[in-house]
Amino acid sequence: MTSVSAKSGRSLSDLFVEAAKQALDDAGVDKVDSIYVGNMMSGFLQNQEHLGPLMATALGREGVPTYKVEGACASGGVAVNAGVKALLSGLEEIVLVGAVEKMSGYSTAEVTTGLMMAEDRLKVASTGVTFVGLNAMIAREYMHKYGVTHESIAQFPVLCHQNAMDNSKAQFRKKIAIQDVLQSPLVADPLRLLDCSGIGDGAAAVVLAPKDAAKKFTDSPVEVAASAVASDLLSLYRRQDITTFEASKRASDQAYKLAHVKPNDINVLEVHDAFSILGVMALEDLGFAEKGSGTRLLDEGECERDGRLPTNSFGGLKARGHPVGASGLYQIAELALQLKNEAGKCQVPRAEIGLAQSVGGIGGTVAVHILRGMS
């Protein structure tokens, strides 16, 4: 993965190639049978599509089948899922999956419009509501329904900033306190600046291969024990309950079944905390806490690196950064490092089974991956 930065000054292909080459070098493979590129906003922000051959050309690997896969903010996770299916099809042996997003260098209005492409343009975006505005409605409803304070929820970004201190590739390496969150500028009531992930550029990549082939390349492969994607009604206004993401439940239920594990078996977790409230909801929707009680895990320190359920150990979307279409792949790359015991200062003890949850839009798409160490 590349560093996440709002001042990268780099092109989509520069970013992608850095991550892809790292992944190929780390995997020790030279052959690539296909390339999947996860990305959300290149058409709108860069006026650039056809990212498949753009990246294959930049990597010197033109010829192979290439695909751009888009699932809004979950594009990275969805691209990995598509790559896993390609492997399972038996048609390909070595699949490179990368994801990239470049968000810097544009006006706030442009990025705001870009993010709202994840919602229904005609029925929702046209009203003028913003992406953070929709998430603020979720936060408000959640706090009201379950009697949870902003102070409790603010523990999530505090945790992420703490973890990012040890991640040299993180965008925000600055320790913050709960009071910093509560006193930061209001963005969309009740969400404040430090409840929200920032704007950044970045790319991440992984190499997928069948288990037997993977063992030829590396002594410490990581098993993709489950890869699941689910959708939901696209728009928030159509949902019965906006304090839960049905797609998170669907995708994680399927993933637990595929991997033959239970939430209790997970000992390293990456969740999609684009906004603080989403991190808390994820803990519940993925089965780690009862509805309305996700913050208790934070109260009890369970999500810290030495806790029972180390969460967002590299800083999560909030502090490692959230180059939207790429974040789902950062999560998976970070889990892989944890399970290979190569996470450096971010390493958590006993990392055996990891779960990554990537959310597209306001929960219209959720990708869940369960990875298992094999070394």
Added chain:
Amino acid sequence: MTSVSAKSGRSLSDLFVEAAKQALDDAGVDKVDSIYVGNMMSGFLQNQEHLGPLMATALGREGVPTYKVEGACASGGVAVNAGVKALLSGLEEIVLVGAVEKMSGYSTAEVTTGLMMAEDRLKVASTGVTFVGLNAMIAREYMHKYGVTHESIAQFPVLCHQNAMDNSKAQFRKKIAIQDVLQSPLVADPLRLLDCSGIGDGAAAVVLAPKDAAKKFTDSPVEVAASAVASDLLSLYRRQDITTFEASKRASDQAYKLAHVKPNDINVLEVHDAFSILGVMALEDLGFAEKGSGTRLLDEGECERDGRLPTNSFGGLKARGHPVGASGLYQIAELALQLKNEAGKCQVPRAEIGLAQSVGGIGGTVAVHILRGMS
């Protein structure tokens, strides 16, 4: 498939839902395990991404995994290929693949910029060259290198317009003559208006299922005998020879191998004639004619419906219309109708094995499908 029109006045989801419902009704299936949406330009033109859950919601099928797949003008073909892999993965049984593009209602400048998203924005589009300009360079070089006249090449759009006369869903149902092509307004020398496909809205869809399952739903399933995608150096300026698309050769070579057939076995063909020259080049790159002699097939009437190699029997991109990201799926839906003997007035005799070639950008991506009748 929907009618192709530059005055549809319809939204992306309206178009998609019409095609998808037709496909589901025709297949007689109710269950859908996943939805793949091919599209190129929605981010730029409609400021709308996240087409997966948008379409799933519009269809009343939210919950299932959804994917937007982009491969420029070949997005439809590439989406079918991704759907085929999903089936082969064994994770899904009934896959809905649809593709949609809405190009009308925008200025020429907007659509021109949108189409150039298929080329390298930083290195090529930034020079000001347009998509038709690049294709004009190909035409000029081809005519020079092989001593082929514009008159010969113009037979291609004439054939397509003839065939579209019988297709009620075609955008241009008007017979034209070679002189009409040669005297139509110059767009980019040597390409004239009637060498070029138009701007249109449309959607097409197919339902994929394993062979045994398909037989339960319909008496006349169509076998996907091969699905292949290949890429090439993205930009024309980097290629050794711009009169051939290496990706067409690569994808068709692989498809012939997968299907265990040879070019001679193909008796119904759909090629990507976004510009007249591309139709001629396709006949060569796919193995039906020697390089430089593709027009001879037209001279000899072999591409007509009663010829040896009926080509673009519903009117092709030129006359049926070319809603870019959807065209690859129109081709496959049309081939399926031919092989089911349900093509009505467009029906060709002896349709047993069909091939569809869909080109992304200036040949940066090519998808080739070979279909076989099973009834």
